[in-house]
Amino acid sequence: MSLIDFPSRPSRACHQSLGGFLTCDVPDLSDHFDEVAAAPPVLPAVEDRLETLWRVSNRLVLTGLAGHPQAAAAIQAARLQLSGERSPRPSGLANWQAHVALWLNRHGCPGQAMELLDWALPPGGGRLAANGSVRAHCHAQLAEAARLRGRLRESLFHLEQAASICRDPDGRIRLASTLLNHVLTGRARTLADHGHRGEAYQLLRREVFPLQMHRALPGSLRTRVLLARLLPAVDVRRNGCEILHASVSREAAHHPGFAACPVLAKVLAHWDAWCAGEHDPHPPPGAETGDTFWGV
Numbered sequence: 001m002s003l004i005d006f007p008s009r010p011s012r013a014c015h016q017s018l019g020g021f022l023t024c025d026v027p028d029l030s031d032h033f034d035e036v037a038a039a040p041p042v043l044p045a046v047e048d049r050l051e052t053l054w055r056v057s058n059r060l061v062l063t064g065l066a067g068h069p070q071a072a073a074a075i076q077a078a079r080l081q082l083s084g085e086r087s088p089r090p091s092g093l094a095n096w097q098a099h100v101a102l103w104l105n106r107h108g109c110p111g112q113a114m115e116l117l118d119w120a121l122p123p124g125g126g127r128l129a130a131n132g133s134v135r136a137h138c139h140a141q142l143a144e145a146a147r148l149r150g151r152l153r154e155s156l157f158h159l160e161q162a163a164s165i166c167r168d169p170d171g172r173i174r175l176a177s178t179l180l181n182h183v184l185t186g187r188a189r190t191l192a193d194h195g196h197r198g199e200a201y202q203l204l205r206r207e208v209f210p211l212q213m214h215r216a217l218p219g220s221l222r223t224r225v226l227l228a229r230l231l232p233a234v235d236v237r238r239n240g241c242e243i244l245h246a247s248v249s250r251e252a253a254h255h256p257g258f259a260a261c262p263v264l265a266k267v268l269a270h271w272d273a274w275c276a277g278e279h280d281p282h283p284p285p286g287a288e289t290g291d292t293f294w295g296v
Contacts, residue, residue: 050085053078054096061099064261065222066106066295075100094120095134101141106263106295108287110145117142133179136165140183147190148289155190159183184208185226189293192230201230221251221258225267225296228275241275263295 057074061067078096082088097120101113120138143158166180184207192200208223228244249268252258267274270281280294 050078050081050088051092053081054092058096058099061103063257064264065225065258065267066261066263067103068257069262071103075103091131091134094138095131098134098137098141101138101145105141105144105148108148108284108289108291108295110148111288113141113145114149117145132165136162136179136183139165140179140186143183143186143190147186147193148291150193150289152190152194156187159187159190163187181208181223185223188226188230193292197230198232201227201232204230221248221255222296224248224251225264225274226293228271229277229293229296231275241271245271267294267296 053074057071057078059068060071060074063071082093097116101117104110104113104116117138121135121142139158139162143155143162146152146155146158162183163180166183184203188200188203188208191197191203204223204227224244225248228241228248231240231244245268248264252261252264252268258264266280266282270278273281274294277292279290279292283290284295
């Protein structure tokens with residue numbers, strides 16, 4: 001299938017990948033990255049090429065726990081293409097920028113992520129992120145950047161904004177539940193980073209894990225890894241870490257995006273240190289700040 005021919009489902013792919021649901025019907029775009037980067041004749045229109053580069057880089061960013069190894073090159077290719085554009089589609093641009101911010105956050109560059117998204121969500125709401133899903137994703141990444149920089153109130157503010165977009169006033173989910181999972185997981189990280197580990201653990205157990213389990217898809221893997229990090233001492237003594245290690249290893253082996261993920265490999269190789277809450281043994285080179293969750 002040519003890249004120009006595959007169905008355009010960026011929103012659905014975004015929701016599924018954010019939840020870790022890699023078994024969706026969107027083609028594995030990473031297989032076509034070299035084709036896109038070479039600007040073949042199959043992509044005659046500049047707009048088509050930019051949109052395709054956006055979708056490719058977004059998909060690569062969302063692979064595994066910390067993105068595909070080619071994600072950085074795909075982002076750079078999209079940036080180069082964007083520099084020649086006069087009027088790129090605003091919502092597509094904001095969505096791509098949110099994915100780039102996610103990549104930056106996971107690789108220890110929250111300052112760059114905040115600078116990238118500040119213009120997407122100005123005080124008035126911003127026309128660039130008019131789509132609800134995109135606005136929620138932007139808020140979620142601003143929250144993560146604030147967490148990494150130790151700004152509790154700012155992080156919680158953006159998480160509340162994202163959650164309010166995902167749910168209606170009665171609490172019903174009005175956007176994809178996988179996007180809400182992403183927002184709630186961010187809240188758990190923020191709570192844990194500021195001394196509320198028990199509340200963070202219960203949030204994952206009570207709200208995030210059930211939403212993922214009913215789909216019987218690999219979205220639960222990231223949550224299981226985080227649960228092991230926040231496991232109460234009593235559960236650690238009951239071999240809870242060993243049980244989670246077995247389930248994570250078993251599930252990851254069946255999904256290429258996780259099986260080849262360097263961050264997951266690092267966590268599994270240092271599982272005791274991960275469960276004990278120790279620092280990242282191999283932080284990303286050039287990281288602005290340490291992440292207590294090792295980029296997970």
